Amino acid sequence: GQNIDQPTEMTATEGAIVQINCTYQTSGFNGLFWYQQHAGEAPTFLSYNVLDGLEEKGRFSSFLSRSKGYSYLLLKELQMKDSASYLCAVRFNTDKLIFGTGTRLQVFP
């Protein structure tokens, strides 16, 4: 199969740093995406990794290790508006995109 695993829920405090992990089966891997989805809204694109290493974009960074089948999304200086679900999605071969079930992050003051 092509399972994508990520934690169901996480909590953190405003101003803190949180890391959301995602693991996947490596066969056919062709790129990994992170999306943010606020309750009742559509997902919005956050980041894309296809090579190993860290991609930084403002307060958000995404890391990929292809050999380990592992990625994480790092959120710094957390704000209340970061409370949302974070979806990890992996492109297998060139045409198949599989989403994880999402990690619901709650940020508390």
Added chain:
Amino acid sequence: EAQVTQNPRYLITVTGKKLTVTCSQNMNHEYMSWYRQDPGLGLRQIYYSMNVEVTDKGDVPEGYKVSRKEKRNFPLILESPSPNQTSLYFCASSSSPIPDEQYFGPGTRLTVT
């Protein structure tokens, strides 16, 4: 404004009554896709299209049909809806012919009684 639109946004219908959910994008995107989102199951791909007249099954195609006669439109058809198709549906598009950074429509909440 670059966007993906879906209609209707909300629909309550009865078992067996054919319905179509429209999806349109104004970004000249190649790739379009339909997903359903259910609690605990995440986003699951129903069908996708890499170009006009090219469509393929995703992970959960049973009970659905699609067509891609024009680049901008990708309607989802439920010929005979059943209660297990009650879900939140999203249409998405990306500029390249493979699933890349995707732009999602606002979603259609469908209830089949």
